[in-house]
Structures are given as structure tokens and as C-alpha cells.
Amino acid sequence: MMQVTQRLSYDTSIQRACGELSVPRASYYRWVNARTKTPQVSTSRRCHPAALSLAEQQQVLDVLNSPRFVDKSPGEVFGVLLDEGHYLCSERTMYRILSAHEALAPRRQRCQQAGAYQKPELLATQPNQVWSWDITKLKGPRTWSYFYLYVILDIYSRYVVGWLVADREASTLAQQLIQRTYDKQAIEPGQLTLHADRGPSMKSKVVAHLLSDLGVTKTHSRPYTSDDNPFSEAQFKTLKYCPQFPGRFGCMQDAKVFCRAFFNWYNHEHRHSGINRLTPASLHHGQAQRVLEQRHRVLEQAYQRHPQRFVTGVPCAGTVPEAVWINPPTQAKNNTNKEGEPPIIEY
16 A cells, blocks of 8 residues: 555655545655665764773772672772772762672672571560560650650560650660669569660660670560560550540650559559450469469359350360460470460460
8 A cells, every 4th residue: 555655646746645545644654764764783882981991890890899898888888998098980880880790689688688687586484584675755745845755564474564754765764774673673683584676775885784784685676577576566555545645745744643553554453465364463473373263263153153154164264374475486386276285475
């Protein structure tokens, strides 16, 4: 059709020829251009006069892959070399050289492996074996004003062993709270593990030196992993979802009054779902078994009055949890729920 249109255009115009044969002019012109277009001969890309020579590029690559810089980013290498009085090339050129040699992705993998963190695996079989602590903000009377609540929690009993409200987050305040709580609970050296996230106060040298002097083992959560510190996170949720929790506190004394009442309720009245609806105080102070025996007697009496209401026999009041984990290992998970084994609470 295109050839007929072309022959017809010799005797008349292209517009009229396309109109008579119902051929779009754009299609006709594309066909003509495709036939008359001459193939272009590819030429090699010219090298910029300021480009590094092959020898200079190899020198930069050797420096980046040297044992000293192999796990560092090009930006960090660039800064270190400048501080030492050396300039090889720009940071962007370093990236281009690594990319040209397909060495950029493996370099990132090595950097990620160098910064890998191990998953904490902590076990508590009785009170005052593992504590978890954290800091949360309480809104103050004005926008962008806060009070800081420090809380230390025993993960086995969920008992709040120590707390503090302050106007700032400081490692010295954390040191004082840990020391005071340690003395109050009569902890022995080598008995306790203190777990926290990676906040500045938690990782401070002041706190680290104190724990070393007290004989306390310290562990930290992995970055951006709230599941590694579940007990403190759950306790803060209970605090802030409390119906009496205010939107803001008028002053620090106001925050202290509320926290004093809340933690008294939490320790002595709150029936915690994670510990068989016992109060944290009863489990922490060794009264849990007596409470469960009393519950069992009440259930037995109910069964004697109306046995037809209990299909499976005398209901059980449950048992005291004998093991509480943060990130239980695979073997511990596989051993749970076996007949005759103690209940294991996993987080």
C-alpha cells in the first residue's frame, strides 16, 4: 500500500494520494524515512581529558579494597584520606570505579555483616534473675515539653522493682535508680542480668561501669527490634492505655503522684494475663502458690455444688510459670507443651 501511495504521489500531491488511498500521512512518512535512513556507524566514546587513567583507577581500587578500608564506605574513606593529606579522586568517582568492577554490592554486604547484632536469649526461672528497663516520655503542660519515666521491671514476676520521674534523660539518673533498686532488692553479685534497648542512657559508660562494679550482666536489644524488649514495651502500653492516664501532666509532681498510684495498683492489684492472672507482687514475693491453692479450693466447692456444669471434671486453677524467656531458642520452643513439662512463657 505504501508503494502504491508513493507511485501515485508522483502524479499528484502526497496529501491527495494519502487521502485517496486512506493512508495516514504520518504512517507514510515513517515508512519513507525508514527506507531512506542510513545506518549510523558507532564510534568509540571519547575519554574526558580530566578522567583518571587506568593506572590511577587501579590505584583507587587497591586503596578501597585494602584491609584498612575494605569494610568502610567510599564517603568514609574519602574523609579519612583527606584528614591524612591525601586526595585520590572524588567520592562519586570512587563509587563509579567500584560499580564498574562490580564491587559495590559485595562491599555493602560486608558492611552489613560487620554490623550484625546477635539476638538476645534470656531465661528467668525466679524473681530477680532478669530485669528489663526502659524510658518513656510523658507529655508536659506545654507543647514539646516532656517528663521522663524510668521503669525497671522483673520479667519473671512482672513486678516493677524501681521507677523514677525526671525532667530529662540522663545516664546519671539511670545510675542512681539502678543502684537504689539493686540495694533495695538485696541483689548479690553474679545473680542478675539487666536488659535494655540501645538508648543513649542504656549504652552510657556511666551505667556500664556501675553494672560492672555490681557484678550485673548487661544485654541490649537489636536495633529497631521492639520484640527484644517486650516486657517493658507491654508495661508502658498498660500504663498509657489506663483509663485514668491524662493527656498531659501539669507538673512533675503531678506525674509522680499519678505514677505512684499506678504502680501500686499494677504491682498489688492488677491480675496479669501473662502470669496466670496473679498479681506481680504475689509472684515476686513467693505468695503465688498459696493464692492458687485458694483458687483451687473455690473451684472444688463450685464443682461439688454443680458437677453437671463442668464437663471435664474439677477445673484447674493453673500453675505458677516456671520459665520465662526473651527470644527462646529453638530447642526450648520444641520442648514446650509436652506432658509433664513446666509451662514456658515465650516472648
